Amino acid sequence: MSHADQVKDPEKEKRKIKAVQKMKEIMTAYYIEAKTPTEQTGKKIAWITSGGPVEPLIVMDVIPVYPENYGAMIGASKMGVALCEKAEEMGYARDLCSYARADIASAIVNGGPIGGLPKPDMLICCNNICGTVLKWYEVQARFYNVPLFILDTPICHSEYSPEIKTYVEKQILEYIAFLETVCGKPFDYDRMKEVGTLSIKGQRLWQAVLDTTMHKPAPMTCFDAFFHLALIVTLRGKQEVVDYYEMLLAEMQDRIAAGIGMLPNEKYRLLWDNLPVWFKTRWLSEKFAAHDACLVADTYTSGWCSSMQYLDENNFLGSMAECYTRIFLNTGTDDMAKRIIEMADKFQVNGLVLHSNRSCKPYSLGQYDIQRIVQEKRGLPTLMIEADMVDERIFSESQIETRIDAFIEMLK
Amino acid sequence: MEPLALFSEIVRNPGTYAAEWKQRTGGKIVGHFCSYTPEEIITAAGALPFRIFGKSTSISKADAHLQAYSCSLVRGGLEDALAGRLDFLDGTVFPHTCDSIQRLSDIWRLNIKDKFHLDVVLPVKLNTESARSYMIDVLDKFKTELQSALSTQISDEQLKSTVRTYNRIRSGLARLYALRRSNPLAVGSSDVHTIFKASMIMDRNDFRIALEDFLDALETGESLPDDRKRLVLTGGLCNMPDIYQVIEASGGLVVWDDFCTGARYFEGVIDDRGDILESIADRYLTRVVCPAKHSGIHNRGDYLLKQVKEQAAQGVIFVFLKFCDPHAFDYPYMKTMLENEGIPHLMLEIEDQVASEGQLRTRCEAFIEML
Numbered sequence A: 001m002s003h004a005d006q007v008k009d010p011e012k013e014k015r016k017i018k019a020v021q022k023m024k025e026i027m028t029a030y031y032i033e034a035k036t037p038t039e040q041t042g043k044k045i046a047w048i049t050s051g052g053p054v055e056p057l058i059v060m061d062v063i064p065v066y067p068e069n070y071g072a073m074i075g076a077s078k079m080g081v082a083l084c085e086k087a088e089e090m091g092y093a094r095d096l097c098s099y100a101r102a103d104i105a106s107a108i109v110n111g112g113p114i115g116g117l118p119k120p121d122m123l124i125c126c127n128n129i130c131g132t133v134l135k136w137y138e139v140q141a142r143f144y145n146v147p148l149f150i151l152d153t154p155i156c157h158s159e160y161s162p163e164i165k166t167y168v169e170k171q172i173l174e175y176i177a178f179l180e181t182v183c184g185k186p187f188d189y190d191r192m193k194e195v196g197t198l199s200i201k202g203q204r205l206w207q208a209v210l211d212t213t214m215h216k217p218a219p220m221t222c223f224d225a226f227f228h229l230a231l232i233v234t235l236r237g238k239q240e241v242v243d244y245y246e247m248l249l250a251e252m253q254d255r256i257a258a259g260i261g262m263l264p265n266e267k268y269r270l271l272w273d274n275l276p277v278w279f280k281t282r283w284l285s286e287k288f289a290a291h292d293a294c295l296v297a298d299t300y301t302s303g304w305c306s307s308m309q310y311l312d313e314n315n316f317l318g319s320m321a322e323c324y325t326r327i328f329l330n331t332g333t334d335d336m337a338k339r340i341i342e343m344a345d346k347f348q349v350n351g352l353v354l355h356s357n358r359s360c361k362p363y364s365l366g367q368y369d370i371q372r373i374v375q376e377k378r379g380l381p382t383l384m385i386e387a388d389m390v391d392e393r394i395f396s397e398s399q400i401e402t403r404i405d406a407f408i409e410m411l412k
Numbered sequence B: 001m002e003p004l005a006l007f008s009e010i011v012r013n014p015g016t017y018a019a020e021w022k023q024r025t026g027g028k029i030v031g032h033f034c035s036y037t038p039e040e041i042i043t044a045a046g047a048l049p050f051r052i053f054g055k056s057t058s059i060s061k062a063d064a065h066l067q068a069y070s071c072s073l074v075r076g077g078l079e080d081a082l083a084g085r086l087d088f089l090d091g092t093v094f095p096h097t098c099d100s101i102q103r104l105s106d107i108w109r110l111n112i113k114d115k116f117h118l119d120v121v122l123p124v125k126l127n128t129e130s131a132r133s134y135m136i137d138v139l140d141k142f143k144t145e146l147q148s149a150l151s152t153q154i155s156d157e158q159l160k161s162t163v164r165t166y167n168r169i170r171s172g173l174a175r176l177y178a179l180r181r182s183n184p185l186a187v188g189s190s191d192v193h194t195i196f197k198a199s200m201i202m203d204r205n206d207f208r209i210a211l212e213d214f215l216d217a218l219e220t221g222e223s224l225p226d227d228r229k230r231l232v233l234t235g236g237l238c239n240m241p242d243i244y245q246v247i248e249a250s251g252g253l254v255v256w257d258d259f260c261t262g263a264r265y266f267e268g269v270i271d272d273r274g275d276i277l278e279s280i281a282d283r284y285l286t287r288v289v290c291p292a293k294h295s296g297i298h299n300r301g302d303y304l305l306k307q308v309k310e311q312a313a314q315g316v317i318f319v320f321l322k323f324c325d326p327h328a329f330d331y332p333y334m335k336t337m338l339e340n341e342g343i344p345h346l347m348l349e350i351e352d353q354v355a356s357e358g359q360l361r362t363r364c365e366a367f368i369e370m371l
């Protein structure tokens, strides 16, 4: 971190993304509002899973809060181990998802960087990302004793069947009825249209931001994307998301025009798979950068626009079922491999880095086959890193360092 | 052969049994991993539903596909298949349950060739009207897909008569539990375990007959007193390691459980009148859930307390496989529910098929001693 009294390196300054400041302001304001007592804001709070349909909450003026986003913050501020250990004391096995463990413990001890999340008035759990969230939200439903809505989006191993379509579409209506009951007011369908339009706009802009790294040199890396992602996750459907990503996109385009890459000398372009290792993003980013290797894209941050193709701008509510069911993680391993290959082609990468994430089975199991498929189809070198997104105890720095070095040798 | 000897023989060599069955009947064999597999439909199609237990203990081939943080059932099952130990299967059915099974299905589909592969993507929620109609749709779809995979037709009559066979098997297994409770010296938990395993492998008609013979003979016997401590087991042992010997040798007497390979396997009768697929769905919807499914937030805890009381049990042992997320998530709240009622409990996490017996035994003995 550069301190004001240090002489700033103009080379480094040039590469810094200016929008970062604005992003921090927005997120701070968001958490301040969320932590303001409901009596003052007049707004209810919903905890929602990262892949969950947030737009109807925005319509209902409910503040969405994301335990997974908080999990990421806990990981990034290296407060994960203490909270995970607390959860383990409570009887939660060490092998469980570290977001879940951190959140469950944080609820009890008001832990983490902002001293705990505000208490929910309702819980919205969409299992399109994993079965873990179902169990985790059951835990919180017992703890907080508040209504739980489960949006059950069956896995599309190889198809989005008519049966699945009917089932999820019915549940979207149940979801709205649930919100009407909990909020005690009717759902505003006109407002839904506006929010839907903003959500699509936000997703398109986010995709456009991610697409700027197709340019060589890439104006940002996936480590930057991990940071700028927070808005599309938490405030999708709001005007400020659109405004922010417009600004970020303009900055990226300026960088491209000025020939500014995130790395001074981009030699290798790599693709990242799975969640970030939140407590080691800086270390990893510097490690790869030292080899002139730029992680230009990743499967994680694009997850929030991975099923945009199924959204119908003129019928947002009607197309929501399909869009939320067919996200990247809720498809078969072969479809995931296919998408990774598409990304590899699109971003013209020289290799693939897979984070085998101890916490996240739906993301990680199947990676060995994906690795094989990518090697077969594209002959790309791959690197598998064994780690975890929050639990620092599952990270062997020296071992990973050696593997990264060896991997870079393969790229040469 | 005596029924019990027959069951043991089959359980010792399920592959041999399956191959012989195939030769004898010319029928097809359908593998699966889970009690949410609609076995009735498979049997009605003239095929043999065969539960895969993942017997492999040394994993080599599966390591190329699965990280070490998957449970031993998932790894062992894949190892069996890759090593050719399941070659007698004509296809495999994967009902959706936990995240590990979800991805195992993908990996299986990509790597186990020349066999059919069916996903039965059941709802996760089991307590809503829309989930019920989705469940019925999925069963119907499964029936259609199975018919084409096996090139056969399933008539309603066949399905109903198969359901009646399963109802009889289930009531037989319930009798077996009652017998173990009333006369534990006549039938021990290890025998019960063997019988359950056999019930998931054997030709269901043959099994029903053998089971009923076995029960008829035993039920006439005189009950002897037994002063071992009465225990309820909870959790899941998807790959069915035999932990009963350890528990019983430590002075415990298992009177009930909520295993999908135990009480949950036989609980619930399927109504054979009316729409049969709806009836099959309704059994799944009313039975106590697997922790990978949802039916309210206290479903499994309430069931456990009820069983402990009804069976007048003195303690509870939680047993699950390492890396099993759904069970691990339920453990803290269920344990708290027990503690609030002053019911002692013990937790055993089993790493693989051959659990380290010595250690388990020490812990069981200490626990049972304390009761």
Ligand code: SF4
Pocket (backbone or CB within 6 Å): A068, A097, A098, A099, A100, A129, A130, A131, A132, A133, A275, A359, A360, A361, A362, A363
């Ligand atoms: S990290 Fe994986 S297991 Fe954990 S909540 Fe996210 S998707 Fe689910």
Ligand code: SF4
Pocket (backbone or CB within 6 Å): B071, B072, B073, B074, B097, B098, B099, B100, B101, B236, B237, B238, B292, B321, B323, B324, B325, B326, B327
């Ligand atoms: S033991 Fe647990 S993780 Fe393994 S298959 Fe069964 S439910 Fe899934």
